[in-house]
Amino acid sequence: MNIQGFQIFTDGFAEACSLLLDGTLSVWTIILASLKVSSLALAIGLGIGIPLGFYLGSKFTIPRRIILILANAGMGIPPTVVGLFVTMLLSRKGPFGPLNLLYTQEAMVIAQIFIATPMVTAIAASAVASVPDELRLQARSLGASKLQEMALTLKEARIGIFAAIAAGMGSIISEVGAVQMVGGNILGKTQVMTTAIVQYTRMGKYGYSIALALALLTIVLIVNILLTKMQTHGNESDKRGA
């Protein structure tokens, strides 16, 4: 083993730190683009996935089961397949070609929505289904309106709902195939952390790759710390009787 070969890591980390601390513009542009695309896609994915998951999980009927099966299957779709279909939809010859969305951040948001939504839907449905039907009936019997019943169900399912948010966020911020295909990895425009890491690694610019990897890991960690705190916050408050 070539012990001196580990220098590649130390050099890489040293360069990465200086890139991040110096505020090297291209690195921060990539980080901000990633955050912008993924946050927007997650927000829309949650906006669709949580209500749909609530609908699917609150009562099992045959049509709802079919949708749930599709959502569960959707969690396993490879991002490159999503990328392929979104590219075809948005390509010049495709049905949405006239909108000129291919190789834009909007196209990346669309692809990420297709990735995140099934995951959020399936996990939220499972969380809602785990709340006993009788708890809803109990609330109704005490005089709760439909809205109050829903609020109670979501509150009781909150641990699973936060897990759905974490999974949705994780699935899109770390995704590389689809965004590369529909975004084109254009520097300063559609280049995001994952696609940039792939590119810089190929180019041998390990310092840039490590800087972006550190940023990506930090974001994932912060998001998960926040979500875990929110998951357990209710329980802690409950213990205090707040």
Place this chain on the structure above:
Amino acid sequence: MPTTNQAINLEIRDVDIELDQFSLTVDSLLLPKGTTTVLLGPSGSGKSTLLNCIGMLKNTSKAKLLIDNKEVSAKEAHGKIVVIFQRPYLMQGSVEQNATYGLKIQGVARQESAKRVKEVLNQVGLENYEKRDVRSLSGGEAQRVALARALAVKPQALLLDEPLASLDPLLKRQIATEFGQILSASSTTALYVTHDFNEALIVADYIAVIIDGEIKAYGEARKTVSVCSSEEVCKFLNIPRAIPGCICAHANSETWIEVEGLGTQIKFLADSKVRAKQKVYFSVRPEDVHVIKEEHAALYDNCVKAQLCSMVSTGEMSQLSFTLEDSSYELFARISYSEAQIIKPELYKTYLIAFNSEAVCVDYLETSCISV
């Protein structure tokens, strides 16, 4: 104890529910104001389905719910008629948060809400439990929280669906007694579903026996579980069919029943409405029937010779089934292990069985006897 709104008469009519291989048909069931009616029946008889229907929670399409003879919608019923399920179904949080939930959704002011929660927690014996996490409660405590949550909204009626089913027998008896006292003190109109005969007798003013989706017997609690005229109800309650007879003598409170084919007359304590030649059905609860020796006959109001026709051990007790001499009528006696050691019961042997006049439960018919 001012924990309820004014008590109401509650009635459900025209229940006709068809589920998979099961149907529930109840023309009418009245829950009299301020009383506890127990819906008693075996598993799968439709008790919970009927309770959910009365609570306007499930399968309510055809049924009519009447509060004080006025039909109400499901929306009007919710919040006034509160259901407590078999499991407490507490929300994540503290005892106080759970007890407050109903008040919060009904928009009760915070100060009034706090006062009421304190009151109901005292009532169910959970004072100083306000801040306890519900996950740290025992089964009995959790069910009390569910009761407190229901009582807090001052319901006009309470529907309890086997609330003690998940508790062990000793705790069940203790909590059933407490529930009975709380229901009685709060004067709430209540329906209490159970398949447990002893639990039913602890809490009931009235009992309705439901079997195979139909109410087969209804009436004052002790009488309903003692005087039984339907084969399937008798089988479920594990008592013999009631014996038909005729009032033959009535002087002050002492009254006698003459039974066709039975050599002796049965003495019982009649109420003031009884009249001579009135047709009656009577029975005696197995625990009130004693197997005695001839020399002890003077200690009892009624002694009858009877043949032992079957013996069943029910754990710590044995149930003896007797056919009364010169007739086909039956009475059961429930005796302890030690009594069995003394009597040494033998099948088809004749014994003297005895019971006092207070133990005779009588169902009076409007008709008169033609001949006895």
